[in-house]
Amino acid sequence: MSVTKQVARGRLGAVLCRVLALLALVVACSPEGDSYVWALPEGFPEPRVPEDNPMSDAKVELGRHLFYDVRLSGNQTQSCASCHFQELAFTDALPVSVGSTGESTPRGAMSLVNVAYTPTLTWASPVLRHLEQQALVPMFGESPVELGLAGLEDELLARLRAEPRYAELFPSAFPDEDDPVSLDAVTKALAAFQRSLISADAPWDRYEAGDTSAVSEAARRGGEFFFSEAGECFHCHGGFLFSSSVDHAGNVFxxxxxxxxxxxxxxxRGAYPATNTGLYEHTAEPRDMGRFKPPTLRNVALTAPYMHDGSLATLDDVLDHYAAGGTVTTEGPNAGDGRTSPNKSLFVHGFTLDEGLRADLHAFLEALTDEGVRTNPRFSDPWLRPLGE
Ligand code: HEC
Ligand code: HEC
Incomplete structure (x- = not known):
C-alpha cells in the first residue's frame, strides 16, 4: 500500500501524517487525514466529482469491496465484476452480457476504465449522468434483470451489516453517518471506486510524452492515419479519452x-434493430436513430467483441467496417446496408484498407493498451487478500 494511502487511514494515519510532515516529506494529507490524491498523468485533467460525494481512500476501498461482492446480487451469484473483469479492462468478452438469473442484456458490457471522464453513462442514455445513479440500474433493474436486487434492499443491507469487514469499511468511508450502511453509501462508494480507475500509461501515452521508442514505426503510421482527415477517427475518438464524449472538472461545455x-x-431509411435503436430510444427523434456514445478506444485490444451489441467480433472486423463506410448485413432480421443509411455520420465515408494500413492501424490500436490496468492491485478483487493489503 502506498504511503499516502496509509496516512489517510484513521488515528494511526494521523500520527504517521505528523511524523512525515516533520520529516518534510511532501505528502498530501488534510487535518482529518482523508484527502484524496489523484494519480493523474500529464495531460489528464481532474475528473468532475459530485459535491456530495467527495473522494477518499476509505470510500474507494469500500467501493472496491462492494464492486467484487456477490452479496450485491439477489441470488448471490454475481457482482459488478462478473460482467466487468479487470483483465479485460472491465468488460466481459461477450457480445451481450448475461445477468444473475440468466437473462441477456440487449447490449455488451462497457469498459469502466477512465469512466470518471464520460459525461453520459451506458451506450446511449442521455440522462444517466452520475455513477451514483447508474449503479442502481444493474442492481435493481428488472428489464433486463442483471443483479436482481429489486425488492431486496433491506436484505442487501442486512447481508452487508453481517460481514465483519464492512463493520470497519463503512464507518471509515462515511465517518459522519450514525448508520453508515445504507444504499446511498453503497452507490457513493461504488462510484468513488469507479472514478479511481484511471489509466493513462499505454505505450501511446509514453510516445506522446516524448519517448519515441515507446511504439513501433507501424503504430506511428497508424496513429497518423487515425488523426488524419483521411481516417477521420479522431473526430469521434479524439482527445485524452479517445472519445469525443468527454467531461472533467472545470469543463463548461x-x-x-x-x-x-x-x-x-x-x-x-436508417432504422436499427428494434432492441437497440440508440439515442432514439430515449428521444424518439428520427435523427437520433442508431446514435450511440463513441466509446473510449483506450485498451480496445482487450475489449472484444465490439460495438453496442458485440456484432463485430475482432478489430479486423471493425477496420473492415470503417473502410467500407459501414456494415452490410446480408441475411436475417437485421439485413440491410448500413453504408447508405441516411442517418450515418458523414465522417464514416470509407477508405482503402490495404494490408499495410491494416497492420499499421492494428499496431496503433494495440499501443493504446495500458497493461497496468490488468495488474494494478488497487483495481483488483480485495476479498482474495487480508483487509488492508
Ligand atoms: C449482467 C452484467 C452486468 C453487471 C452485473 C453489471 N454491469 Fe455494468 N454494464 C453492463 C452492460 C451490458 C452495460 C451497457 C449497458 C447499456 O448500454 O445499456 C454496462 C455499463 C456500465 C456502465 C457505463 C459505462 C460507460 O462508459 O458509460 C457502468 C458505469 C457500469 N456498467 C457499472 C456497473 C456497476 C457499478 C455494476 C455493479 C453494481 C455493474 N455495472 C454490474 C453489464 C453489467
Ligand atoms: C462519426 C463518429 C465516428 C467515427 C468517425 C469513428 N467512430 Fe468508431 N465508433 C463510433 C461509435 C458511435 C461507436 C459505437 C457504435 C455502436 O456501438 O453502434 C464506435 C465504435 C468503435 C469501436 C468499437 C469500440 C468498442 O468498445 O466496442 C472501435 C474499435 C472504433 N469505433 C474505431 C474507430 C476507428 C479506427 C475509426 C476511424 C477509422 C473510427 N472508429 C471512426 C463513432 C465513430
Missing part, C-alpha cells in the same frame, strides 16, 4: 455526443 457509424439500416 456539454460535450456529450452520440453518433451513428453506419452499423445497420434494416428498412432502407
Amino acid at each position: 456539454d460535450q456529450a455526443t452520440f453518433q451513428n457509424n453506419g452499423l445497420y439500416d434494416v428498412d432502407g
Whole structure:
C-alpha cells in the first residue's frame, strides 16, 4: 500500500501524517487525514466529482469491496465484476452480457476504465449522468434483470451489516453517518471506486510524452492515419479519452455526443434493430436513430467483441467496417446496408484498407493498451487478500 494511502487511514494515519510532515516529506494529507490524491498523468485533467460525494481512500476501498461482492446480487451469484473483469479492462468478452438469473442484456458490457471522464453513462442514455445513479440500474433493474436486487434492499443491507469487514469499511468511508450502511453509501462508494480507475500509461501515452521508442514505426503510421482527415477517427475518438464524449472538472461545455457509424439500416431509411435503436430510444427523434456514445478506444485490444451489441467480433472486423463506410448485413432480421443509411455520420465515408494500413492501424490500436490496468492491485478483487493489503 502506498504511503499516502496509509496516512489517510484513521488515528494511526494521523500520527504517521505528523511524523512525515516533520520529516518534510511532501505528502498530501488534510487535518482529518482523508484527502484524496489523484494519480493523474500529464495531460489528464481532474475528473468532475459530485459535491456530495467527495473522494477518499476509505470510500474507494469500500467501493472496491462492494464492486467484487456477490452479496450485491439477489441470488448471490454475481457482482459488478462478473460482467466487468479487470483483465479485460472491465468488460466481459461477450457480445451481450448475461445477468444473475440468466437473462441477456440487449447490449455488451462497457469498459469502466477512465469512466470518471464520460459525461453520459451506458451506450446511449442521455440522462444517466452520475455513477451514483447508474449503479442502481444493474442492481435493481428488472428489464433486463442483471443483479436482481429489486425488492431486496433491506436484505442487501442486512447481508452487508453481517460481514465483519464492512463493520470497519463503512464507518471509515462515511465517518459522519450514525448508520453508515445504507444504499446511498453503497452507490457513493461504488462510484468513488469507479472514478479511481484511471489509466493513462499505454505505450501511446509514453510516445506522446516524448519517448519515441515507446511504439513501433507501424503504430506511428497508424496513429497518423487515425488523426488524419483521411481516417477521420479522431473526430469521434479524439482527445485524452479517445472519445469525443468527454467531461472533467472545470469543463463548461456539454460535450456529450452520440453518433451513428453506419452499423445497420434494416428498412432502407436508417432504422436499427428494434432492441437497440440508440439515442432514439430515449428521444424518439428520427435523427437520433442508431446514435450511440463513441466509446473510449483506450485498451480496445482487450475489449472484444465490439460495438453496442458485440456484432463485430475482432478489430479486423471493425477496420473492415470503417473502410467500407459501414456494415452490410446480408441475411436475417437485421439485413440491410448500413453504408447508405441516411442517418450515418458523414465522417464514416470509407477508405482503402490495404494490408499495410491494416497492420499499421492494428499496431496503433494495440499501443493504446495500458497493461497496468490488468495488474494494478488497487483495481483488483480485495476479498482474495487480508483487509488492508
Ligand atoms: C449482467 C452484467 C452486468 C453487471 C452485473 C453489471 N454491469 Fe455494468 N454494464 C453492463 C452492460 C451490458 C452495460 C451497457 C449497458 C447499456 O448500454 O445499456 C454496462 C455499463 C456500465 C456502465 C457505463 C459505462 C460507460 O462508459 O458509460 C457502468 C458505469 C457500469 N456498467 C457499472 C456497473 C456497476 C457499478 C455494476 C455493479 C453494481 C455493474 N455495472 C454490474 C453489464 C453489467
Ligand atoms: C462519426 C463518429 C465516428 C467515427 C468517425 C469513428 N467512430 Fe468508431 N465508433 C463510433 C461509435 C458511435 C461507436 C459505437 C457504435 C455502436 O456501438 O453502434 C464506435 C465504435 C468503435 C469501436 C468499437 C469500440 C468498442 O468498445 O466496442 C472501435 C474499435 C472504433 N469505433 C474505431 C474507430 C476507428 C479506427 C475509426 C476511424 C477509422 C473510427 N472508429 C471512426 C463513432 C465513430
